[in-house]
Amino acid sequence: MPASRPKVPTRQRRKQARPQELLDAALELFVERGFAATKMEDVATLAGVSKGTLYLYYTSKEDLLKAVIRERLSNEIAIGAAAVAGHAGSCAELLRTLIEQWWLRVYDSPASGVFKLIITEVRSFPDIAAYYHREVVEPGTRLIGAVVARGIASGEFRRVDVEAAVHSLILPMVMLCIHKHSVGACEPFAARLDPRDFVHRHVELLLVALAAPQTRKAPATPARKKNA
Amino acid sequence: MPASRPKVPTRQRRKQARPQELLDAALELFVERGFAATKMEDVATLAGVSKGTLYLYYTSKEDLLKAVIRERLSNEIAIGAAAVAGHAGSCAELLRTLIEQWWLRVYDSPASGVFKLIITEVRSFPDIAAYYHREVVEPGTRLIGAVVARGIASGEFRRVDVEAAVHSLILPMVMLCIHKHSVGACEPFAARLDPRDFVHRHVELLLVALAAPQTRKAPATPARKKNA
Amino acid sequence: MPASRPKVPTRQRRKQARPQELLDAALELFVERGFAATKMEDVATLAGVSKGTLYLYYTSKEDLLKAVIRERLSNEIAIGAAAVAGHAGSCAELLRTLIEQWWLRVYDSPASGVFKLIITEVRSFPDIAAYYHREVVEPGTRLIGAVVARGIASGEFRRVDVEAAVHSLILPMVMLCIHKHSVGACEPFAARLDPRDFVHRHVELLLVALAAPQTRKAPATPARKKNA
Amino acid sequence: MPASRPKVPTRQRRKQARPQELLDAALELFVERGFAATKMEDVATLAGVSKGTLYLYYTSKEDLLKAVIRERLSNEIAIGAAAVAGHAGSCAELLRTLIEQWWLRVYDSPASGVFKLIITEVRSFPDIAAYYHREVVEPGTRLIGAVVARGIASGEFRRVDVEAAVHSLILPMVMLCIHKHSVGACEPFAARLDPRDFVHRHVELLLVALAAPQTRKAPATPARKKNA
DNA sequence: AATGAATGAGGGTTCATTCAT
DNA sequence: AATGAATGAACCCTCATTCAT
Incomplete structure (x- = not known):
């Protein structure tokens, strides 16, 4: 062979x-x-x-940079949107899925590096900002925001400010991606924070914060072994 | 600026x-x-x-970089620690103070740029990582972590994983600093997110998540005017 | 073109x-x-x-260059020589014919560009010089020179230095070719000098200079419309 | 010392x-x-x-090219103009002076190379054409043209077309400069044409052509030794 | 201490030439 | 014969660093 x-x-x-x-x-x-x-x-x-x-x-280094960014982000949002569309359960369950399935996939893929890349290079190539907002920030915010809004409408969640809640939920995830490719990539500090464990706890913590009073039964923070 | x-x-x-x-x-x-x-x-x-x-x-450009980073971070942590030491109220109140007073001061100062700088340059100058961890991450985490732990011990907070909670609390703040100096500095996207409004809502949201069941009275998300 | x-x-x-x-x-x-x-x-x-x-x-760019030069010059001289051979009238008439017929044909053809090409590239490819001299300069000079010499011998022309006279006659023509492909090709300066008009006047002027005293009847510079 | x-x-x-x-x-x-x-x-x-x-x-190679051209041409025309202004004799004498003194100085100086440079590079840098016309062609033509016109007005010269005569006079001189830096610089062909001898004969020949009939006494083309 | 002229290694980009298809 | 993808040497230009003043 x-x-x-x-x-x-x-x-x-x-x-x-x-x-x-x-x-x-x-x-x-x-x-x-x-x-x-x-x-x-x-x-x-x-x-x-x-x-x-x-x-x-x-044709140039700059052209290559822009191609790199474009190529990696185009479909990720679409995948997340599909996950939302094809979902049946509660909003809490949907958020868990979105974050733990969809986002962790992004985190594990090379696409996670694009966040660092954008952070570092937007100031030098300002049209990246427009692209990033149009293709990533806005659809992403709308995607998660819609779920939160639906949860509020159905009485599952409290009446919080949707946009702020989305940021509370999402920003740590983005930060995790950035961390992975910066400090997290430096030998002695790589294992300080287990991303999967943190993501799980983060979502559960925020779901407690979002839950409408009657629904809330304080979860016993189930025994998830750390750093494993 | x-x-x-x-x-x-x-x-x-x-x-x-x-x-x-x-x-x-x-x-x-x-x-x-x-x-x-x-x-x-x-x-x-x-x-x-x-x-x-x-x-x-x-003596060199690299030397200048390291001096820049060192100079800007040395005392910020000390200031935060002092705030904790001199505080009398509840842990919730203390967290509010820490985040909204201390952290917003950092956000407004040039020091906020150091986070972006570290993110972008650690991989090229790995000994920055050690310094950053020793001087910023660890003391900072310990500082906030101690408050959360105290809240749990006193029954004010639920028994959550301290480290994860600290990250849920802090990472969006760091992300805010980074954003300020990257996408946030690009003209048409500067005003999309009002940092002071978000920080306030973020802390309140997390305090709801942390609050021990009996203590919890769902706050009516008080009328804080957005984007102002 | x-x-x-x-x-x-x-x-x-x-x-x-x-x-x-x-x-x-x-x-x-x-x-x-x-x-x-x-x-x-x-x-x-x-x-x-x-x-x-x-x-x-x-086989190479240089090879192409040399082929280009060789190809364009081979037969032009032969054509001129034929014109001389097949001519019956006075030497003055013959010079008029040579310059105004033969040379203007060269001027109009792509071959005119070869002069510029040779000028620009001989120093980099010195064997072009030998070729150019052997195939163009010497036969050309000999061709015109023979006519002038014949005119002197027959008493039609004054006893001038043949070679110098040939150059006085020819160099402006070469310069015209070069001009056509350099400054003359630049938009606003293309029409400053009408080549056909100048060539005519140039030949007539030199024929006056060459004419033996008794023959000379100062021509009234006949009404040739300029720039047409 | x-x-x-x-x-x-x-x-x-x-x-x-x-x-x-x-x-x-x-x-x-x-x-x-x-x-x-x-x-x-x-x-x-x-x-x-x-x-x-x-x-x-x-700042760039192109900038250097333009500086080279500008620097070398700026004052040459002025020098020629001064020669005209300070002259007393006949127009024929003045033309002799202009060509044999002024122009041969140009020919001997590095400025002679600029003609080749302009020829070779105008098409690639078209704004050189404008500069060259404004600073060299026009003033130069006007300078010589004025002398010819004055000769005609005073009856010293025949009523020839001034512009054409100027070109007949000048173009061989320009060609000589170009030749010096192209074919003339190639070893075996350097000595074929003695420039000083040719220039002398060329001027005398053209002066014969220009001279008004009564003035004309066919000069015996005095024994100027060739190639010396 | 301060300056800024000078250096030269280094990186982005081009293009003559080769060669597998 | 013809193609055009691939190569890599070469060139323009930049910039961290040095050093004479």
Whole structure:
């Protein structure tokens, strides 16, 4: 079997796969070192091509940056929206799903790095801000906000300020992504905070805060083993 | 934005104030443009000195970066700790004070930029991580954590996981600082989120989540005018 | 400007015409932009082939340059020589014919660009100089020089230095070609000098200078409409 | 005496002389190799500075090119104009002076290279054309044209077309400059044409053509030794 | 102490040339 | 024969750092 494929990657096959490979390499290095400190040559080398090849696909370093950001965010929101649409249970249950399923998937994927990338580079490339708001912040806020609003309407949640609640819920998740690619990536501090454990506790804590008085039965903070 | 540096080049004043002026200029530019994208010359110019002079005070760009970070964080924690020590009321009240007084002061000061700076540069200068953890994360976590723990011990709070609760409380605040210096600094998106309003609602929301059952009286989300 | 190349990619036509098309495209671009500033790809594109194909016909950019120069000059001199051979009238008449017929044809053809090309590139490719002298300068000078010498011998012309007279006659013509492809090609300065009008007056002026005293009847500079 | 000047070039002194040194080096190389084929580093090296220093004085290669052209042409025309203004003799004598004194000075100076430079680069930098016309072509044409016109008015010259005569007179001179820096610079063809001899004969020939009939006494083309 | 001219290594980008298809 | 993807040497320009004044 290994001998039967002589040297599979025909020119054509490579041509197809190349852009994705380049974007992956670029994302990794941009997130790790920052945009300005990353050399185009290193991106090329990591992707297994020469410097010149990179420029066959992206006309400049800035172009590459924007492609990296666009490519990674386009579909994540759509996936979350689908999760909401196809859900049947209570709003609390839906929020649990959204955060623990959808968001943790983002956290685990390379897309998590895009948050750090945006944070670090918006000031230098201001049109990223518009894109980010339009494609990520607004749909994301609307998505979670709709669930909270529905919960309030149905009497499941208290009458809180929807937008603030969404931020209380979401910002720590974003921060977690950013942390993963900054301080969290530095050896001795990597394991200080178990993300899955924290996310679980965070959602439960906020659901307590949101729950309408009659519904609330103080959960016994179930024995979830930490750092495991 | 920091108050515009007074352009009074009095020799006397200068010698004394020089290092601070250099650090201020460096912080402003490092936060705005990123470390790698900032030119030493621009720092010097902004501080009103020549390129050469900068090197009389800091031996290299990296040295300047580390000085910037160190200088800005040293005393903030101490101030918070003092606030805790001199407090008399309930734990809920103390948390309100800590977050709304102490933290908003940090948010308003140039120190808020340091969070973005650390996020962006730790991977390139890993020893920043150790410093940041020792001087900021750990004392900060311990400070807030102690208040939460005391609240649990006194029966004022539910028996939640202290560390997770601290993170639920603190991470949005850190995120706010980072936002202020990234997306928040981009013209059309600056005013989307009023930080003081959000901070208030965030603390109140979390205090509801923390409150022990008998104590809890669902607050009617008091009329705090939004965006004002 | 050469007549726009018909874009008829008939396989049959192509194989035959290919080398000429490539040379035409190369000449046009080399003259317009200079050799170093012209990209092989642009030559290929203008000729309607791919980059690789260009290398099937010419092994390098330098090779292409030399082919371009050689191709364009080979037969022009021969044409002029034929004009001389087949002429019957006076030497003055013959010079008029040579300059106004033969040379203006060169001026109008793409070959005129070759002068600029040689001027710009000889220093980088010195063997062009030898070729140019052997194939163009010497035969050309000899051609015109023979006419002048014949005129002197027959008493039609004064006893001037032949070589200098030839240069006085020819250099402005060469300069005209060069001008056409440099300053003359820049929009607002294109029409400042009508070449046909100047050429006519130039020849007549020099013929006055050459004419033996007894022959000379000062021509009334006949009414040739300027700039038409 | 050599020991008394320890190492004269103080920083200040160099700073003054630098721009001229850089322009000299740039002109030499641009004329020799062409603009595109000249490396900024080579210009710097020839001028005895490092690559970076070049950029302290000229912001880009193009900027350097334009400075080179401007610097070399500014005063040449003025010098010629002064020669005309301060002249007393006949128009023929004045033309002799202008061409043989003024123009040969240009020919001998590095400024002669600028003609080649303009020829080669106008198409790539079209605003050079405007500058060249305004500063060189027009004043130069007007200068010579005025002398010819005065000769006609005084009856010294025939009633020829002034502009055409000026071109017949001038174009060979320009061509000589261009030749000097192209084919003329190639070893085996350097000595083919003695410029001083040709210039002399060219002027005399044209003066014969210009002379009004009564004035004309066919000069015996005095024995000027060729190639000496 | 302060300056700013000078340096030169380094990085983004281009393009002549090659070669698998 | 023809293509165009891939290469990598080369070049323009920047900027951290040095050092003579």
